[in-house]
Amino acid sequence: MKIIVMGAGVIGVTTAWYLAQEGHEVEVIDRQPGVGLETSFANAGQVSPGYSTPWAMPGLPFKVAKWMTSKHSPLIIRPRFDTAMFRFMGELLANCSEKAYDINKSRMLRIAEYARDKIDALRDETGITYDGDQKGLIQLFRTDAQVEHAAEDMRLLAESGVDHQLLNVDEIIAHEPGLAHARHRLRGGLRLPGDQTGDAHLFTRRLAAMAEQKGVKFRLGTTIEAIEAADKSIVSIRTSAGRLTADAYVLALGSYSPRLMKPLELRLPIYPVKGYSLTMPITDESRAPVSTVNDETYKVAITRLGDRIRIGGTAELTGFSLRLSPDRRETLELSFNEMYGGGDLSAARYWTGLRPCTPDGTPIVGPAPRYGNLWLNTGHGTLGWTMAAGSGQIVADQISGRQTAIPSLDLSLDRYL
Incomplete structure (x- = not known):
């Protein structure tokens, strides 16, 4: 399956990596000239x-x-x-409220602990280093x-x-x-x-280089102008380099994600x-x-x-x-x-x-409502580096039709609908 990942920060690159591991043809698009140059560049580490x-x-x-x-x-x-x-x-x-806090913190701990285990496994499998x-x-x-x-x-x-x-x-x-x-x-x-601890930008750069070796294509310096849809499906992405098409699409553009969803009448509370x-x-x-x-x-x-x-x-x-x-x-x-x-x-x-x-602190990870070939991996707040490997694997599993290793239904946008 051909998949376009929108966004080359730590979330987009980890998602691309795990999708490539599943055997998909993956292309990552970002307006910046390199990977990890926005929120992933110099976070708290x-x-x-x-x-x-x-x-x-x-x-x-x-x-x-x-x-x-x-x-x-x-x-x-x-x-x-x-x-x-x-x-x-x-x-x-x-x-x-106390009830909401308990639910939200427990949910965040679940995905963050899973993500930590995934990055441990990634280090063991690839030898990746990142200070x-x-x-x-x-x-x-x-x-x-x-x-x-x-x-x-x-x-x-x-x-x-x-x-x-x-x-x-x-x-x-x-x-x-x-x-x-x-x-x-x-x-x-x-x-x-x-x-x-670790340098998220260094990690993103080195993982992107390894992903390229596995066939992932990075189309950098390319602005995404709009997501085009018809009949409850995404048909193309309009970019500064022309229209690009795929079988499935992943939105991983952080704070800019809501702007692309608004014309599709999907509100992202980010x-x-x-x-x-x-x-x-x-x-x-x-x-x-x-x-x-x-x-x-x-x-x-x-x-x-x-x-x-x-x-x-x-x-x-x-x-x-x-x-x-x-x-x-x-x-x-x-x-x-x-x-x-x-x-x-x-x-x-x-x-x-x-x-x-997001208002509840939990990222939005999972299929987008109404559009059968669009997935969301965004809204991680201050914890994008912490949760990246976990949310990337979850999206890769969902697109590939596999059962996720942790409960993931309450991570989707559906909890706000």
């Missing part, structure tokens, strides 16, 4: 199934109200006349209230069979010696030993949530991370990637703007300096990208 948590949680409205008065708020909302933004915020708030490591993640708590709140997440982790450990300050520093000078700022931590990162060389090993940590107060991730440090985080609702905000950089630097400080911030590369977020 975490493969973090244990930290897979929906933003919509009980108490979020009160937190948002408090954050609005903080210069270093984890969430910034730039007011604008944008009906899609207001609808996303309304649906996000509707998912802030990655498998030393776990520690969620750092600065307040007693944060430690107490972790009890609820620990309950859900236990129910989902996810290994986790609540650490005191001495135990945190035993795992991350570079935090010794920040001892006075810490109250505890939640360690997730199954979580990993909104771009802007994130930022800094990447810099290590200058002091004694004050650098061994693996990866999340500073719960600022919602900032600090990750070791080989001889570099990646600092990523913050969430900004501002449409599709890619303007680099000086204030957001200041927040990233503040968290890093308070926790570690062993990197050259003056040499840091500052980057921003758009995370394709």
